[in-house]
Each structure stands twice: as C-alpha cells, then as structure tokens.
Amino acid sequence: MTRWSSTSRLAPEGAPRSHSSAEDFELRAALEESSRRRAELVQRLREARGHLDAQTDLLKTKGSQLQQNQSISNVLEMKHKQLSEAVSALEQDKEAAELSRFEESRRRGELHDKVLQLELDILKMRSNLERRSPPTSPNPLNKTLPAAKDQTLQEGQRQVEKEIKKLREALREAEERTDNLEYEKDSALRQLHSSEESKQEAINQAEQLEQRLSSSIKAQKELEDQLNDACSRLGQMELEKAELHQRIQALDLQLQMEQRSKQGLSEQMCELHSELSQAKSQASKQKKETVLMKEELLSIKELNEKLSSDLTKATERLQVTLNQLHELEAEKLIQTNQITALETERLQLIGEKEEMRKTFDDGLHEKMIELGERCCQHRELQDNLEEENQTLRLKCQDLEKKVQILEAEHKHKEEEQQLMRAGFEREKEELKKLAAHWNERWLDVAMTLCSTQTELDELKSQQRGNDNREPEVPLDACKRQIEPERDQSHVQQRLMSNSVSLEDMNGELVELLKVRDMLKIRDIEMEEQLQELQSARDQVAQQSAEVQRLKQLLGKKDQEIKEKDQDLKNLDIQRITEKAEAQIKISALEQEIFGHKGLQLREEVDSECSHEDLVSVKTLLEESRRRAETLEQERNRALQKLQDLELLYQDKTEKESPPETKKQKPVSSDFVDPNQQRRLVTEQLKSLFREREQRGERSPVFPRTSGLVENGVQNDTSIKNWNTVDTLNHQGRKTQKLEQELQQGAAKRSSSQIPVSHGGSKRSEEGEKQKQPTNLKKHNKTIQFD
Structure with a gap:
C-alpha cells in the first residue's frame, strides 16, 4: 500500500x-x-x-x-x-x-x-x-552247244x-x-x-x-x-x-x-x-x-x-x-x-x-542427306565468299597497281600531247604566215583584174562611139579604128601575162587544198587520240571508283571489327563496374550489420578492392590516352596528306589548263571549290579535337578517387568509378566517330580530286577542240573570199 x-x-x-x-x-x-x-x-x-x-x-x-x-x-x-x-x-x-x-x-x-x-x-x-551270236541260218551244231554256256551268258x-x-x-x-x-x-x-x-x-x-x-x-x-x-x-x-x-x-x-x-x-x-x-x-534528501x-x-x-x-x-x-x-x-x-x-x-x-x-x-533419310548437302553447300559458299574476299583484295591491289600504271601512262600521254600541241602551234603560225602571204598575192591579182576589166569597158565604149561616127568622118574613123586595134593588142598581151599568173595561182591553190586536207587528216587523228585518252580516263575513273568502293568495303569491315573490339572492352568495363558495385554493396551491408572492428577490417578490404578498380581504371585511361595520341598522329598525317594532295592538284591544274583555256572556261554553278571542302573538313576536325581536349582536361578528376578510397569513403569512390566508366565510354564513342569522319573525309577528298582532275583535262581538251575549229573556219573563209 x-x-x-x-x-x-x-x-x-x-x-x-x-x-x-x-x-x-x-x-x-x-x-x-x-x-x-x-x-x-x-x-x-x-x-x-x-x-x-x-x-x-x-x-x-x-x-x-x-x-x-x-x-x-x-x-x-x-x-x-x-x-x-x-x-x-x-x-x-x-x-x-x-x-x-x-x-x-x-x-x-x-x-x-x-x-x-x-x-x-x-x-x-x-x-x-x-x-x-549264231547266224540266221539254222546250224545243227549250235543246237548241240551245251546249256551251261547259255546259262553263263x-x-x-x-x-x-x-x-x-x-x-x-x-x-x-x-x-x-x-x-x-x-x-x-x-x-x-x-x-x-x-x-x-x-x-x-x-x-x-x-x-x-x-x-x-x-x-x-x-x-x-x-x-x-x-x-x-x-x-x-x-x-x-x-x-x-x-x-x-x-x-x-x-x-x-x-x-x-x-x-x-x-x-x-x-x-x-x-x-x-x-x-x-x-x-x-x-525528506531532506528528496530534492537531490x-x-x-x-x-x-x-x-x-x-x-x-x-x-x-x-x-x-x-x-x-x-x-x-x-x-x-x-x-x-x-x-x-x-x-x-x-x-x-x-x-x-x-x-x-x-x-x-x-x-x-x-x-x-x-x-526420310533423304532429307537428312539433303540437309547435310545444304550444310556442305553453305560451308562451300562460306569458303567461296572468303576466297572471293581474298580475290577482291588481290584485285584491289592489282587495280591500284593498274591505276598507278595508267597514271604514269596518262602523264606520258599528257607530255606527248603538250609536245604535239607545241608542234601544232608552230605549224599554225607557219600556216598563218603562208595565208597572209597568199592573201597579199590574191589582193594584187584582184587589183590587176579590176584594172583590166575597167580598161576593157572603156575600149568597148570607144568602139561603140566609133561605130556611130563612121558615116560622118571616114578618115578619122580609120585612124581611130587603128588605135583601138593597137589598144586591143596591148590588152591581149596583158591578158596573156595575167593568164600565166592565174595558172601559177591555180597551182598554188591546189597545193593549199592539199595542205588543208593534210590538216583535216591530222585533226581527225588528234580527235581519235583525244577520244582514246578520254576512254582511258573513263577507265581510270571506273577503276578508281572500284578501288574506292573496295576501300570503303574494307573500311566498313575494319569499322565492324573495331566496333566489336569496343563492345568487348565496354563489356569488360561493365563487368569491372558490376564487380565494384557488388563489393561496395557487400561492404555496406557488412558495415551496417557488424560492429566497429568489422568496419575497420572491411574498410581495408574495400580499399584493396577499390584500389584494384582504380588500377583497372588507370589502365583504361592510359589506353584512352594512347588512342588519343595515335589519333593526333593520324590527324597530323591526314593533314600532311591533304597538303600534299593540294600541291599535286595545283600542279596538275597548272599543267593541264594553259592560259588560253583558262579564259575560255565557263564558270559552272554546280562546281564546288575543293579548297572550301578541305577547309570545312579541317574546321570540323579542329572542333572535334578541341572538344576531345576539353573532355581530356576535365578527365583528371579520376586520380583523386584513390586518396578518397584510402580514407575509406566508398560511396564517393563508387560514384567516381561510374563517372570514369561513363567518360571512358564517351571517349571511346568519340574516337569511333572521329575515325569514321576521317575515313569519310578521305573518301570525299579522293572522290572530289578525281572529278576535278577529269574536269580540268576535259575542259582543256574542249578548249583545244574549240580553237581548232575556229582556226579552220578562218582558213576556209579566206579561201572562199579569194
């Protein structure tokens, strides 16, 4: 109570x-x-x-x-x-x-x-x-044979x-x-x-x-x-x-x-x-x-x-x-x-x-045999496809060699064409001189013919006047008749001299016609040679297109192989990250369950695990840096190749396009300047490399994780490991994109250079063809005028 x-x-x-x-x-x-x-x-x-x-x-x-x-x-x-x-x-x-x-x-x-x-x-x-046996005739002696013999027989x-x-x-x-x-x-x-x-x-x-x-x-x-x-x-x-x-x-x-x-x-x-x-x-102690x-x-x-x-x-x-x-x-x-x-x-x-x-x-055993045959056929098809791949590669190599040979032949033919052009220009100058000389001669002859026609007209008019005056003054008429006869004799002498000169002119005209026929034959031969050169160029273009197509196929196959390698690497990275996550989860659960002693031991284990993960991440970073260095080297090589190709293209354009054809070339609206294409490609490459460098400057956050892991902060390490994996995946994708863009840029450059060179050569040929018909037309006009 x-x-x-x-x-x-x-x-x-x-x-x-x-x-x-x-x-x-x-x-x-x-x-x-x-x-x-x-x-x-x-x-x-x-x-x-x-x-x-x-x-x-x-x-x-x-x-x-x-x-x-x-x-x-x-x-x-x-x-x-x-x-x-x-x-x-x-x-x-x-x-x-x-x-x-x-x-x-x-x-x-x-x-x-x-x-x-x-x-x-x-x-x-x-x-x-x-x-x-006895005979047929009865013989009494046979009757007397003993019966024993018969019985024995x-x-x-x-x-x-x-x-x-x-x-x-x-x-x-x-x-x-x-x-x-x-x-x-x-x-x-x-x-x-x-x-x-x-x-x-x-x-x-x-x-x-x-x-x-x-x-x-x-x-x-x-x-x-x-x-x-x-x-x-x-x-x-x-x-x-x-x-x-x-x-x-x-x-x-x-x-x-x-x-x-x-x-x-x-x-x-x-x-x-x-x-x-x-x-x-x-009560006293109650308060206390x-x-x-x-x-x-x-x-x-x-x-x-x-x-x-x-x-x-x-x-x-x-x-x-x-x-x-x-x-x-x-x-x-x-x-x-x-x-x-x-x-x-x-x-x-x-x-x-x-x-x-x-x-x-x-x-239904036949179906099994058919299936086996189909398998064999598929294997044979696979072997054939592999052989075709090898043959295509060999064909690519042969086509590259043929392209090189055709380029050398093309250069040799271009040199021969230049020599032929120089010879034709010399012949044209000589023919121009001859035409000017013969034009002067024809002008002199025309002037003499005009003077003779005027004299003949005057004589005819004088004869008509004399005929009208005959009944009035007979003596004067006789005198005047004698004078025109003399004039007619002089005129006939002059006409004889002029006929001799006309015969000479006809011979010279025949020679000029022969020269014109020779020039026509040479023009026809030149046109045939130009057609052959154009067909050879078309063949070279087709072969180069085939080579480019085969190169693109090889590039696609290489790209597929690279993608497979990248997928394997990504899978390895995912496995590493999954292992790290599993270890981090296990360590967190063990930390929550056990006491402080277990915490210390698990921190050591987690630090070891995270250290291994950091080592793997560091190796991946080194691989990415090596890839970046190789990509930079490839970029430098590509830039050098671009510069070399620009120089070669400039030399070709200077050789193929003389100053006269440059003036006659029409400016096409569809033609795109290859220099602008190269500039755009280089600017894109520079922007991509700048982005990669900026991401590379951001990437030094990764090494800090090791110190934090050593201190035992595992959540931060897991987050940073995820960040490293994401950045590595991003860098791998960027490197793949860069490689694809480099390959596409090289293909575009090669495709742009080939049509440009063909276009320059075709335009120079068209300019020469235009020159030749104009010269022939001028020559024909001079002949018709004469």
Whole structure:
C-alpha cells in the first residue's frame, strides 16, 4: 500500500514514465513483429530449401535418365557387335557350302566318268555277244552247244544289268544329291543375300543409332552444362542462404542485446521505485534525489530514443533482408522456370527422337542427306565468299597497281600531247604566215583584174562611139579604128601575162587544198587520240571508283571489327563496374550489420578492392590516352596528306589548263571549290579535337578517387568509378566517330580530286577542240573570199 500511495503521490513527477511504458510497448510490438518476420524468413528459407531439394531430385532423375540412355547405347553397341559376329559366321558357312559344293561336283564328275566307262563296257559286251551270236541260218551244231554256256551268258547279262541298275540308281541318287545341294546352295545364297541385306540394314541402323547417340551425347553435354550452371547457381544460392543465416543470427544477437537493455531498464525502474520509497522517509534528501532522478530520466529518454532509432534501423535492415528474400524468391522462380524450360526441351528432344525414328521408318533419310548437302553447300559458299574476299583484295591491289600504271601512262600521254600541241602551234603560225602571204598575192591579182576589166569597158565604149561616127568622118574613123586595134593588142598581151599568173595561182591553190586536207587528216587523228585518252580516263575513273568502293568495303569491315573490339572492352568495363558495385554493396551491408572492428577490417578490404578498380581504371585511361595520341598522329598525317594532295592538284591544274583555256572556261554553278571542302573538313576536325581536349582536361578528376578510397569513403569512390566508366565510354564513342569522319573525309577528298582532275583535262581538251575549229573556219573563209 505504501508503494501504491507513493506512486500515486509521485504521479505528476513521473509523467515521463508513461512515455517510457509506451516506448516499452512499442519495443515489445517491434520485437514481436521481428520475431514474426524471423519466423516467416525461416519458413521461406525452409521452402526455398525444399525447392532446392526438389530441383536436386529432378537433376538426379535427369542424371539417371542419362545413365539409362548410356546403358541403352551400350546395349545397342553389343547388338551391333553380335550382328557383325553373325555376319562373319554366315560368311564362314558360305565358304564351307562352296567347298562342299566343289567336292560334290568333283564326285559327280567321277561318277559320270564311271557311268561312261560302264556304258562303254556294256557296249563292248554287246558287241562281243553279237559277234558270238549264231547266224540266221539254222546250224545243227549250235543246237548241240551245251546249256551251261547259255546259262553263263545269261547270268553274265543279268549281273551286268544289275550293275547297270545299281549304277543308274547311284546316278539318280547323285543327281538327287546334286539337286539337293543346288537347292541348299540357292537357299544358302538367299540366306547370304538376306544376311547381307540384314547386315546393310544393321549397318544403317547402327549409323542411325550412332547419329542418335551423337545427338543424345550433344544433348547430354548441353544438359550437363545446364546442370553445372544450375549447380553453380545452387551453390551461389546456398552461399547467399548462409549469408542470410549469418545476418539473421546477427539480428538475433542485436535483439537479445535490446532485450537485455530492456531488462536493465526494468531493473532501473524498480530501483527508482525503491529509491522513491526511501525518499519519503528521507525528506531532506528528496530534492537531490529528484534532481538525480530527472537526470536519469533524461538519460533514459536518450537511451529510449537511441533504442528507437536502433529499432528503426533494425526494421529497415529487416526490410532490406525481406527485399533480398523477395529477390531470391524471384530468382528461384526464374530458376524453376528455367528448369521447366529444360524439362520442356527434354520432352521436345524426346519427341524429336521419336519423330526422327518415325522419319527414318518412313524413309526420310533423304532429307537428312539433303540437309547435310545444304550444310556442305553453305560451308562451300562460306569458303567461296572468303576466297572471293581474298580475290577482291588481290584485285584491289592489282587495280591500284593498274591505276598507278595508267597514271604514269596518262602523264606520258599528257607530255606527248603538250609536245604535239607545241608542234601544232608552230605549224599554225607557219600556216598563218603562208595565208597572209597568199592573201597579199590574191589582193594584187584582184587589183590587176579590176584594172583590166575597167580598161576593157572603156575600149568597148570607144568602139561603140566609133561605130556611130563612121558615116560622118571616114578618115578619122580609120585612124581611130587603128588605135583601138593597137589598144586591143596591148590588152591581149596583158591578158596573156595575167593568164600565166592565174595558172601559177591555180597551182598554188591546189597545193593549199592539199595542205588543208593534210590538216583535216591530222585533226581527225588528234580527235581519235583525244577520244582514246578520254576512254582511258573513263577507265581510270571506273577503276578508281572500284578501288574506292573496295576501300570503303574494307573500311566498313575494319569499322565492324573495331566496333566489336569496343563492345568487348565496354563489356569488360561493365563487368569491372558490376564487380565494384557488388563489393561496395557487400561492404555496406557488412558495415551496417557488424560492429566497429568489422568496419575497420572491411574498410581495408574495400580499399584493396577499390584500389584494384582504380588500377583497372588507370589502365583504361592510359589506353584512352594512347588512342588519343595515335589519333593526333593520324590527324597530323591526314593533314600532311591533304597538303600534299593540294600541291599535286595545283600542279596538275597548272599543267593541264594553259592560259588560253583558262579564259575560255565557263564558270559552272554546280562546281564546288575543293579548297572550301578541305577547309570545312579541317574546321570540323579542329572542333572535334578541341572538344576531345576539353573532355581530356576535365578527365583528371579520376586520380583523386584513390586518396578518397584510402580514407575509406566508398560511396564517393563508387560514384567516381561510374563517372570514369561513363567518360571512358564517351571517349571511346568519340574516337569511333572521329575515325569514321576521317575515313569519310578521305573518301570525299579522293572522290572530289578525281572529278576535278577529269574536269580540268576535259575542259582543256574542249578548249583545244574549240580553237581548232575556229582556226579552220578562218582558213576556209579566206579561201572562199579569194
């Protein structure tokens, strides 16, 4: 009663005790929930163990089935051996039958010889008897022959007939034996044929069985691989199960510690009650004790708060473990699905075996042969494709050599054309001089002809005037008639001289026509040569296009190989990062579960793991830097090649385009300046390399992770490892893009240079062709004018 009264009096002061009781209730509820969850976890683990046991039983049944299949295959092999032994025994029987047949034929020949001899003896006996027989005429002496001789002859004949009968019976028996032997021989041959057929069938069955055995062995190997995978997964599951058991034990220990702390709190509460009862008796010490009690209550509150936080953490951990258990259950479901899939595959294989048997029974062996032939054809096609690839590479090399040879020939022909052009220009200048000379001569002749025509007109007019004046003044007319006759004689003399000069001009005109024909022939030859050069250039362009196409194919194949290498490297990086993540997760869970000592040990382990990851990341960074250096070297080489190609292009354009053709070239709107293309390509390359350099300047963040890892900060290291992997992947992609753009730029440059060179040469040829017709037109005009 005193205790109850003391507690009732101290009710206002002990207000926080109700809070502590509520916290105790919450702790009890949390403990009950944890125990319930623990029981659920244990039950789930038992169920998982049962599932695993069932899986092991299934695997054992599959192993027993495999053993049965092996025993069946062994039995089939024994049957095959027995069949081979039976076939060998039949062959031996065949040989023995052939020997017996040979002996019987020999005996038959001997009997036949004996029968022939007996028949000869009988014939001799008959001939002797006929000789001894009496003549047809009755002879009394014959009647007197003794009866003994007749009896002896009759007895001899009887004996001979008996022997003949015996021999005939022996012959019949021998013939019957030979017939029997022939029948047995035929039956033996039939048996041999049937045995051979059965042997062939047995061989075919053995081949089928071997094929089935090979397929079953393959299936067994696949099943064994799957079993090994399943066993490895089961081992991993068992390890995870052991880890979960350890975690559950650690949680049990934590719960026991919490229960002990709770018991300690209850004991403290009892002690506080006793102290309060003592405080009633000691009023002087009550204030001090109350202060102490308040302080202790505050400490208890703090402890309760700590315990509540620990409980929340424990609940979170339990939730994490539950999530892990759910994941494990999902993995178990996946494994069960895989096992069911394997069982379905096994059933499918069994069905396929039955179908194969049915197909072999139905005569579908031809389809298998066709499939084998198709496989062989596919292999041959693959080999042919590889050979074609090699031949294409060889053709590329040959085409490159031919292109080089054609370029050399083209240069040689261009030099010859330049020499021919110089010769033609000289001839043109000479012809121009000749034309100017002959033009002057023709002008002189035309002037003389004009003067003679004017004189003739004047003479005609004078003659007409004289004719009109004849009746008036005859004497003057006579004088005047004499004067025009003189003038006519002078004119005739002049015309004769002019006719001589006209004949000379006609000869010179004939020579000029011959020269013109020669020039036409030369122009035709030049046009033919230009057409040949143009065809050769077209061939060179086609070959260069083929070379470029083959180079593009090779570049695509190289790009595919590089992409595969990059994918493999990315997979390696992903594996490393996954390992690092798994190790980081394991270390975090172990840190949360175990105490400070375990934390220190795990920090060392994590630092070692992160150090290994950093070493791998550093190696990857070194590889990326090496790639960047190689790309810079390739860029410098590409720039040098571009400069060399620009110089060569300028030299070619200067050689191919003379000053006269440059003036006559029309400015095409579709033509793009290659210098602008090169500038654009170089600017793009510079921008890409600047971006890569900026990203490379940002990348030095990676080495800082090692120091942080050594200090034990693992979350930061994981984040930075992810960043390094992302940056490395990004750098790998950028390097691939740069390589692709470099290849495309080189292809564009080569394609732009080829049409430009062809365009310059074509334009120069067109300019020369335009010049030649204009000169010929001028020459023809001068001739027509003359």
